[in-house]
Amino acid sequence: MMKSCSHFPALLLLLLLVAACCRVPPAESVTCSPYELLPCVGAIMYSVLPSDQCCSTLREQQPCLCQYIRDPTLGSYVNSPNSHRVADACRLPFPRC
Template sequence: MMMMKKNTSYLVTFAAVALFAMMMMSNMSVSKAACVATELQPCLDAITKSAPPSTLCCTKLKQQQPCLCQYVKNPNLGKYVNSPNAKKMAQTCGVPIPKC
């Protein structure tokens, strides 16, 4: 009986550690996958045509805010992120321009 209780406690501990590890790995993959520049597609008109940003654009911009420095450093995206229209859009949406 004592051996079964000991094995059960090891099993519960192992399951808890395994669950915690899976949750941590899941969080890491979510944060890595969060930087997806195409998520800012609703902002395209605001950046290229100086149109007012839509509510969806502002929502997406706020979600992608932690990624903006990464986008600035990307040669293909930096010119859009640093453009005057993008800065105006960010100001309208209440998203500070990052200093990278």
């Protein structure tokens, strides 16, 4: 004989409530603006250590880096050895575009 599944609807409702409450909020969209990288100019251009502000900005702009690399005006700066060094110093992976 099979057992009755009288608790199934309540269990399903509980699982749906938990899933709705524990849902990860959507990521905020990033505004891709190369001007946001200004705190990193000294580190990229003059090989100085990146500031905390630079690293923070770089983290925020990370989804935009491939767009900047493809830009004919910005690409050589963003994809330069110094930019790779700055990303390493900030402990960020450099994108593969």
